Amino acid sequence: MKLFDAHNHIQNCRSSAEGDAALRGASAAGVAGMLVCGTCPADWGAVLELAGRDKRVVPCFGLHPWFGPEDGWLDRLEEFLARTPSCVGEIGLDGARPAPDQEENFLAQLELARKLDRPVVIHCVKNWGRMLELLKENRPAVFMLHAYGGPAELVKDFAALNGYFSFGGEITDPARERLRAALAAVPPERLLFETDSPEPDATSWRSGPAGVVEVAEAAASILGRPTEELAEASYANALAFLDRLWPAG
Numbered sequence: 141m142k143l144f145d146a147h148n149h150i151q152n153c154r155s156s157a158e159g160d161a162a163l164r165g166a167s168a169a170g171v172a173g174m175l176v177c178g179t180c181p182a183d184w185g186a187v188l189e190l191a192g193r194d195k196r197v198v199p200c201f202g203l204h205p206w207f208g209p210e211d212g213w214l215d216r217l218e219e220f221l222a223r224t225p226s227c228v229g230e231i232g233l234d235g236a237r238p239a240p241d242q243e244e245n246f247l248a249q250l251e252l253a254r255k256l257d258r259p260v261v262i263h264c265v266k267n268w269g270r271m272l273e274l275l276k277e278n279r280p281a282v283f284m285l286h287a288y289g290g291p292a293e294l295v296k297d298f299a300a301l302n303g304y305f306s307f308g309g310e311i312t313d314p315a316r317e318r319l320r321a322a323l324a325a326v327p328p329e330r331l332l333f334e335t336d337s338p339e340p341d342a343t344s345w346r347s348g349p350a351g352v353v354e355v356a357e358a359a360a361s362i363l364g365r366p367t368e369e370l371a372e373a374s375y376a377n378a379l380a381f382l383d384r385l386w387p388a389g
């Protein structure tokens with residue numbers, strides 16, 4: 141079985157030994173690719189370094205909506221993006237954690253993605269209507285909504301803008317009925333799975349990229365499809381999302 145972890149932050153592993161263990165675990169589980177997402181200028185270097193060390197890592201560079209801008213950040217971001225095939229992200233809107241200039245920073249990064257023709261990795265919490273509006277007005281070539289938590293009714297609108305939808309282990313919880321309904325509403329060719337790992341001391345899906353297996357299994361049982369088929373399809377979807385950006389060569 142071949143899988144793709146569409147969103148993680150393994151640059152945040154507490155030591156390089158822990159990072160190596162996460163990558164080894166991914167190999168054992170059949171994780172053949174992953175998007176490792178930077179969140180601020182301070183972690184972009186570590187993301188770049190991981191991509192240089194492991195060809196499965198697709199680097200993403202962006203200013204996360206929780207973080208405020210610092211001097212010169214946008215120029216530095218463009219430098220990182222220019223250095224290697226990469227996505228713009230993690231960027232977005234978070235209505236639960238507003239930071240200074242959140243919307244302005246999101247728009248500046250969407251513009252950079254258009255200029256460099258890069259896929260965009262988006263974080264959105266409690267701001268789905270505004271997100272849809274902004275994406276319509278400032279449309280990137282392709283984007284993914286990581287840990288999709290919006291209503292099932294909006295799926296078709298985001299999909300029409302060339303959006304992909306990534307789901308994490310939250311779907312393993314039977315109580316999350318609205319989330320599971322949103323999953324079922326996603327067109328099969330736009331579906332991705334993620335771990336958003338690492339979570340310190342997590343024991344299940346969120347401990348590392350290998351946890352994406354558990355996510356695919358949960359999705360398979362919700363959608364009534366074989367896990368293997370869904371895993372392969374999500375891997376193919378990740379390749380389509382990245383277009384010619386990855387794998388290199």
Ligand SMILES: [Zn+2]
Pocket residue numbers: 147148149177230336
């Ligand atoms: Zn994230």
